[in-house]
Amino acid sequence: MSRSLLWLDNLRLSFCTSEAQIEALRGINLSLGAGERLGIVGESGSGKSQLCFATLGLLPDNAQVSGRVCFDGIDLLTADAQTVQRLRGNQLAMIFQDPMSALNPYLTVGRQLTEVLRWHERLSRRAAQARAVDLLERVRLPEASIRMRAYPHELSGGMRQRVMIAMALLCEPRLLIADEPTTALDVTVQTDIMALLQTASERRALMLISHDLHLAAGVCQRIVVMYAGLFVEIGSVEDLFTRPAHPYTRGLLRAVPGHQGPAREPLYSIPGQPPQPDQIPQGCAFAPRCEQAFSRCHHELPPLHEIRAGHWRACHLDAAL
Amino acid sequence: MTALLQIESLSVSYPLDRHRHLLAVEKVSVELPSGTTLAIVGESGCGKSTLARAVCGLTPISSGTVRLQGERIGSPHQPVDTRRIGHLVQYIFQDPFDALDPRLTVRKILEEPLRYLARQLTAKERENRILQALSEVALAAEHLERFPHEFSGGQAQRIGIARALVTEPRLLLCDEPVSALDVSIQAQIINLLLDLQRNRQLGLFMISHDLRVVRHLADRILVLYLGQVMEIAPTSALFGAAHHPYTHALLTAIPKSDPAAERERLRCTQAHLQPPPSPIARPTGCVFYSRCPHADQRCRTERPQRTRINEQHVVYCHHPVTNPNLSTLKSE
Ligand SMILES: Nc1ncnc2c1ncn2[C@@H]1O[C@H](COP(=O)(O)OP(=O)(O)O)[C@@H](O)[C@H]1O
Ligand SMILES: Nc1ncnc2c1ncn2[C@@H]1O[C@H](COP(=O)(O)OP(=O)(O)O)[C@@H](O)[C@H]1O
Ligand code: SF4
Numbered sequence: 001m002s003r004s005l006l007w008l009d010n011l012r013l014s015f016c017t018s019e020a021q022i023e024a025l026r027g028i029n030l031s032l033g034a035g036e037r038l039g040i041v042g043e044s045g046s047g048k049s050q051l052c053f054a055t056l057g058l059l060p061d062n063a064q065v066s067g068r069v070c071f072d073g074i075d076l077l078t079a080d081a082q083t084v085q086r087l088r089g090n091q092l093a094m095i096f097q098d099p100m101s102a103l104n105p106y107l108t109v110g111r112q113l114t115e116v117l118r119w120h121e122r123l124s125r126r127a128a129q130a131r132a133v134d135l136l137e138r139v140r141l142p143e144a145s146i147r148m149r150a151y152p153h154e155l156s157g158g159m160r161q162r163v164m165i166a167m168a169l170l171c172e173p174r175l176l177i178a179d180e181p182t183t184a185l186d187v188t189v190q191t192d193i194m195a196l197l198q199t200a201s202e203r204r205a206l207m208l209i210s211h212d213l214h215l216a217a218g219v220c221q222r223i224v225v226m227y228a229g230l231f232v233e234i235g236s237v238e239d240l241f242t243r244p245a246h247p248y249t250r251g252l253l254r255a256v257p258g259h260q261g262p263a264r265e266p267l268y269s270i271p272g273q274p275p276q277p278d279q280i281p282q283g284c285a286f287a288p289r290c291e292q293a294f295s296r297c298h299h300e301l302p303p304l305h306e307i308r309a310g311h312w313r314a315c316h317l318d319a320a321l
Numbered sequence: 322m323t324a325l326l327q328i329e330s331l332s333v334s335y336p337l338d339r340h341r342h343l344l345a346v347e348k349v350s351v352e353l354p355s356g357t358t359l360a361i362v363g364e365s366g367c368g369k370s371t372l373a374r375a376v377c378g379l380t381p382i383s384s385g386t387v388r389l390q391g392e393r394i395g396s397p398h399q400p401v402d403t404r405r406i407g408h409l410v411q412y413i414f415q416d417p418f419d420a421l422d423p424r425l426t427v428r429k430i431l432e433e434p435l436r437y438l439a440r441q442l443t444a445k446e447r448e449n450r451i452l453q454a455l456s457e458v459a460l461a462a463e464h465l466e467r468f469p470h471e472f473s474g475g476q477a478q479r480i481g482i483a484r485a486l487v488t489e490p491r492l493l494l495c496d497e498p499v500s501a502l503d504v505s506i507q508a509q510i511i512n513l514l515l516d517l518q519r520n521r522q523l524g525l526f527m528i529s530h531d532l533r534v535v536r537h538l539a540d541r542i543l544v545l546y547l548g549q550v551m552e553i554a555p556t557s558a559l560f561g562a563a564h565h566p567y568t569h570a571l572l573t574a575i576p577k578s579d580p581a582a583e584r585e586r587l588r589c590t591q592a593h594l595q596p597p598p599s600p601i602a603r604p605t606g607c608v609f610y611s612r613c614p615h616a617d618q619r620c621r622t623e624r625p626q627r628t629r630i631n632e633q634h635v636v637y638c639h640h641p642v643t644n645p646n647l648s649t650l651k652s653e
């Protein structure tokens with residue numbers, strides 16, 4: 001464990017709302033090496049975004065949290081605010097699905113970039129300006145020096161996402177977290193942004209949230225599949241695609257149209273829907289939708305266990321299957 | 322046999338202010354035979370929704386005509402009369418929650434179209450239609466008294482589809498019906514649409530930006546760019562022998578099913594497709610000119626006319642290619 005950059009130890013996160021108790025993360029364990037690229041996939045509501053926020057030490061007011069989030073040996077959940085702030089400024093950075101939510105609408109792109117540089121790196125105005133243009137060119141924003149004077153709303157969605165990535169790369173973070181960075185973009189632009197992330201993460205660790213397994217596979221080395229606040233499978237991209245071990249992962253891979261199976265014939269589909277966050281079933285949360293569920297699945301939570309070197313699964317089925 | 326839907330040289334423009342207008346759809350011609358699926362693909366803002374909205378009368382037509390079962394139902398002088406044809410053509414929206422009135426029960430939501438579009442029905446017949454539609458989308462009678470917020474996204478989309486079915490339409494205009502849904506739910510809704518099409522001989526006008534979905538569902542595909550048709554082809558021909566440079570660009574944007582191939586695809590992405598030019602200031606020649614690797618002088622000044630590859634396959638390009646060199650696709 002000593003060599004991992006990020007280490008999550010039995011991370012639990014729940015929300016107390018007036019109506020219900022919502023368990024968003026139900027015991028997450030993860031170790032991410034420096035420079036490693038990890039993809040996290042799962043349906044909406046499975047806890048992917050909360051996992052990102054917790055990793056940044058950002059917790060909503062109504063959240064209760066336990067466990068550990070250690071970045072480079074420092075537990076972000078217990079460290080003082082100043083330390084966390086400093087780490088977030090220059091070691092950890094996040095790219096959001098909607099860049100508008102993270103960019104200041106009243107400041108030009110150039111101003112937002114240079115301000116961070118001047119504050120964090122104490123660069124002169126001119127040096128900061130040059131670095132910012134350089135970064136915008138690195139994220140291949142067309143006509144970077146002109147765009148420095150643009151306000152976020154004057155840019156297309158794809159350009160805004162490039163600016164967001166440039167912002168995230170400003171201080172050369174060691175861990176880049178991207179939460180569905182292309183979901184709101186056109187497919188043509190999506191490819192570009194993914195290619196950019198592939199390059200941007202060459203010298204740093206990446207945690208990429210995506211609901212598209214195939215896209216994540218192009219960028220990441222390892223994939224985690226989440227369901228109802230838990231990891232249900234972890235493995236190398238090759239493991240997951242050539243020998244998916246959890247019934248949910250297998251279902252996800254089969255349900256994508258256009259890759260296999262004859263057109264216009266019924267697609268394989270996973271029956272039912274994910275549980276309501278305040279009504280997660282006992283035992284295996286996937287059991288109500290699982291074609292292979294048996295009685296044990298309904299009352300005993302399957303632990304995540306290693307079925308092959310580096311390949312983990314949370315399922316009661318015989319591993320030999 | 323006349324097609325279920327015939328769109329002829331249809332244009333739609335939105336007035337922006339007193340002097341300017343935005344030509345969102347320009348001279349689109351296409352047919353949709355009964356019981357088949359026509360998919361409309363293209364980047365956001367290219368006019369997909371406008372085209373669908375014009376077909377069902379939600380947006381006025383600027384020029385051209387729309388025919389349904391051979392009968393002219395819309396033109397600039399004859400706005401589509403939703404009271405007359407609304408029961409035959411129904412719309413399904415991307416965000417099911419947006420499209421359902423949160424204050425109404427499912428029963429009220431399903432009754433609404435019947436009250437306007439099928440007033441001749443008796444109370445008993447209305448009830449039968451509602452129960453029939455509900456069972457076709459695999460919801461139960463017990464759901465009738467609930468409100469939209471009590472349903473998941475997939476279930477809400479089923480309600481949206483049931484609402485479209487009660488009037489016994491011939492044509493469903495599906496505007497990104499699965500884009501907001503998770504993969505596992507998406508497959509369920511795709512299967513539902515396929516079932517309905519088979520059982521009811523429905524025509525589907527299917528808007529989607531996901532070519533994987535389109536490949537599975539569509540019989541024919543129309544590629545739209547900046548309001549104009551670039552290519553129309555049967556699905557297998559579009560995926561196997563596309564002729565338009567823009568179609569090729571869209572095809573290379575599909576994630577590969579094999580991770581190694583996907584890594585390679587991303588690595589080879591040197592083409593940085595920027596958003597299309599503003600629809601207000603349209604180029605005079607080919608609208609794809611600014612991004613096309615095959616563009617020449619003629620493309621800049623002269624708008625390409627329709628070229629027939631065969632009976633089923635048309636392309637609008639001066640230099641159609643089947644095997645393009647995409648690595649040279651221009652950036653902005
Ligand atoms: N501030 C909050 N208060 C209450 N519940 C929340 C809050 N934020 C998120 N949740 C719930 O936590 C669960 C996990 O959410 P999230 O991490 O956003 O999922 P994902 O990103 O995988 O779609 C969801 O059920 C969501 O409704
Ligand atoms: N009501 C409207 N008024 C003015 N412009 C509109 C209106 N609706 C759409 N547009 C414009 O028309 C073009 C096509 O839009 P739309 O049909 O919604 O595209 P798509 O569905 O392909 O994303 C876009 O440039 C859009 O901004
Ligand atoms: S533990 Fe049981 S219900 Fe859960 S995935 Fe495995 S077989 Fe299915």
Ligand code: SF4
Pocket residue numbers: 565566567607608609610613614615616617620625637638639640641
């Ligand atoms: S007409 Fe010219 S610019 Fe337009 S798509 Fe064809 S080759 Fe490219």
Ligand SMILES: [Mg+2]
Pocket residue numbers: 048049050179
């Ligand atoms: Mg999320």
Ligand SMILES: [Mg+2]
Pocket residue numbers: 369370371496
């Ligand atoms: Mg649209």
